[in-house]
Amino acid sequence: MDSFLLQGAKRNMIETLRNKGITDENVLSAMEKVDRHLFVESYLWSRAYNDTPLPIHCGQTISQPSTVAFQTQLLSVGKNDKILEIGTGSGYQAAVLGAMGAKVFSVERHVDLFVKTKEIISKIDPKIILRCGDGFAGLLAFAPFNRIIVTCGAPNVPPALLSQLAPDGIMVIPVGQGKQVMKRIIKDSNGEVTEESYGDFVFVPMLEHKSKRN
Ligand code: SAH
Numbered sequence: 001m002d003s004f005l006l007q008g009a010k011r012n013m014i015e016t017l018r019n020k021g022i023t024d025e026n027v028l029s030a031m032e033k034v035d036r037h038l039f040v041e042s043y044l045w046s047r048a049y050n051d052t053p054l055p056i057h058c059g060q061t062i063s064q065p066s067t068v069a070f071q072t073q074l075l076s077v078g079k080n081d082k083i084l085e086i087g088t089g090s091g092y093q094a095a096v097l098g099a100m101g102a103k104v105f106s107v108e109r110h111v112d113l114f115v116k117t118k119e120i121i122s123k124i125d126p127k128i129i130l131r132c133g134d135g136f137a138g139l140l141a142f143a144p145f146n147r148i149i150v151t152c153g154a155p156n157v158p159p160a161l162l163s164q165l166a167p168d169g170i171m172v173i174p175v176g177q178g179k180q181v182m183k184r185i186i187k188d189s190n191g192e193v194t195e196e197s198y199g200d201f202v203f204v205p206m207l208e209h210k211s212k213r214n
Contacts, residue, residue, distance in 0.1 A: 006037055009049035013065055016051050022069040026077065030099035031069060036062075039090035039120065058110040060204055062090040063151060067201060074172045074184050074198060075147050077102055084142070084164065086135030087151035087206070091117040091124070097149075098125040105129045105142050109207065134208055138164040145169065153180040153203035167191055174203050 014032050022028060037048035039062055044054050053061040063071075072093070077083070079101035085094050088108035097104045106128065108114045114132040121128050131139060135150070136158045143164035150161070150173040157173060162185070165171050169187045174180035182198040 013049040017069045020066050024073045027072045030096045033099045034095045039092040056090045058113045060089050062092050071172050081146045083147040084145040085149050091121045094128050098128050107131050107135045152206035154206040174201050
């Protein structure tokens, strides 16, 4: 597909995001910078900028653009934030956070997906640090994080993630089995935690990874 058409489709996607209530200009401009089609197989390029999830390797999905935008907006990302993502998948969400100037760490449990995505990310944004392992354990070696984003449906808020969230930190995590409620968890400067709910979503499940430790 020609790049002129793809760039036009991307501009339409940004309009759709505005119409769906995304107002954070930093989120919109990051999503305008990152080429979503590069994160899916070429047979899907004609749909890469539709507001729909798409299949990626290992039976997983790249989240739909409005969900990526919504979670990123809730995360309230600032330049130089240190962010942990659980559920690298295609790498698209990580690349959007990287385009916002954040220092990004992302964990994926599927080895095959991890290997494929590492190759793509090394070309697009080599500063992003990817690890294969169990997201329930977080990424202790690099903790704490000011921001944590989970992009798979979690059965609960994993205690390790909560303890790796820095004071004044924010975690955005879809919680529930089958369908999820989007939660924003805010830790204040004293370590007190409050929780807000932001509607129903459907994500692929967060599953334990038994063979590897991070
Ligand atoms: N953020 C991704 C969305 C991928 S879908 C993107 O932009 O494409 C969610 C991903 O979470 C899947 O790749 C799935 O394999 C991964 N996942 C599920 N359980 C996990 C766990 N316990 N630890 C790490 N990743 C996990």
